[in-house]
Amino acid sequence: MSSSFKEWNSYTLFFSAEYSQTYLKKCYRKLNLDQPDMKSFENCYPFMYYLEHGKLYYEQAEKSPLAIQPILLFYGLVHLIKACILTVEPDYPETTSVLAHGVSTRKRKKQQYSFTEDEVKFQKNGLFSLMAEKMFHMKQLEGEKATMGEVLELIPELSGIYADLKGKQIFEPVTENGTVYSMSKSLLDQFHMTENRFKEFFQSKAATPLSFLSEDTDSISFKASLADTGEPLPLRYNLENQQYAFPLNKGDLFLYPELLLHYLLLYNLGMIARYETEWWSELIKMMPNEDYPLIQSFLKSTVKKGPYLIYQYLMKK
Incomplete structure (x- = not known):
């Protein structure tokens, strides 16, 4: 985007x-x-x-x-x-x-x-x-139904207000370096998954092809051409911060x-x-x-x- x-x-x-x-x-x-x-x-x-x-x-x-x-x-x-x-x-x-x-x-x-x-x-x-x-x-x-709370938690620009208001993290920020993207492994706790299981999950849901980099760090890094994709779900683009973010609520509206x-x-x-x-x-x-x-x-x-x-x-x- x-x-x-x-x-x-x-x-x-x-x-x-x-x-x-x-x-x-x-x-x-x-x-x-x-x-x-x-x-x-x-x-x-x-x-x-x-x-x-x-x-x-x-x-x-x-x-x-x-x-x-x-x-x-x-x-x-x-x-x-x-x-x-x-x-x-x-x-x-x-x-x-x-x-x-x-x-x-x-x-x-x-x-x-x-x-x-x-x-x-x-x-x-x-x-x-x-x-x-x-x-x-x-x-x-x-x-199908959707509660307004579920929907609000998938709007990346509301990350700040959720953190301030409820002390709740609703997105994991994604840092960008060319075509390499990284996010903290702390999100594994939110998803209750091992790193390998999360990578399988992410790859199976991703709207755009991506490949993971095997680096022994605190981050999960991957290569993808996100700029060429209309909306690279499940990632969402935060227009205010001008960066991608990964939603931490994997409910029915995740994709x-x-x-x-x-x-x-x-x-x-x-x-x-x-x-x-x-x-x-x-x-x-x-x-x-x-x-x-x-x-x-x-x-x-x-x-x-x-x-x-x-x-x-x-x-x-």
């Missing part, structure tokens, strides 16, 4: 119909889709407008009070995702069922509600399942692309900001528990990270 991302300036090329049409034509030809010339001509303006609309939502969110930020950020991300889907699904939206959100939240308890314990359920139809399938080749997610995680969090926060006004207002004004700093830190990071993840996806095609 690239650290040369220049926020919205990186998107400038896409705000040209000629460039976007050529870009889409390449995407469609790579997928051997029918009529790439015609489809790219038809889709270049919808593609640009999705990106432009998304940009407007994000820019407004940065200027807006926290109370309405989740709503703006969620719809900003939705528009950027729709642009990505057009690169792999030229007939989108084929049916009205794909226009749903694709996730749902349970009925909230008014007393002692905790955001980190809240959960979202994945639906059969809608943007979430379509994005998972078309962009990341993930299927059969219907009926979920980060874009899906941001979608789940923003969907739920957006629903809360719209429909749970009393709880949301009290959280912002009274700051009664650990939910507030976690949510605030996430919103601060997703303003930058959402557009970054979308840009990486578009450029790796």
Whole structure:
């Protein structure tokens, strides 16, 4: 993943119909889709407008009070995702069922509600399942659930707030030296694995080929071309620190692309900001528990990270 991302300036090329049409034509030809010339001509303006609309939502969110930020950020991300889907699904939206959100939240308890314990359920139809399938080749997610705490622990930019707030390490930083990457062997304790078992585990899950270096040190070192991979899961890129990190929570979401995680969090926060006004207002004004700093830190990071993840996806095609 690239650290040369220049926020919205990186998107400038896409705000040209000629460039976007050529870009889409390449995407469609790579997928051997029918009529790439015609489809790219038809889709270049919808593609640009999705990106432009998304940009407007994000820019407004940065200027807006926290109370309405989740709503703006969620719809900003939705528009950027729709642009990505057009690169792999030229007939989108084929049916009205794909226009749903694709996730749902349970009925909230008014007393002692905790955001980190809240959960979202994945639906059969809608943007979430379509994005998972078309962009990341993930299927059969219907009926699965995720708690907000699980999702938050897989956002690398929240490492600092988790350490300060809960005294909990959620990521192991990865140091980089050319194509050689290293991380402390202390993470073996977190995974309750021997070094060899961990290496087998890492290699079996890795989205990119990697080879371990046999050095008798306190580190586990490996060679890989991470810059050439869209998202080298299970490693995640911390945009604030500009370095990779290895997640220490190997739950069900361990290999979920980060874009899906941001979608789940923003969907739920957006629903809360719209429909749970009393709880949301009290959280912002009274700051009664650990939910507030976690949510605030996430919103601060997703303003930058959402557009970054979308840009990486578009450029790796």
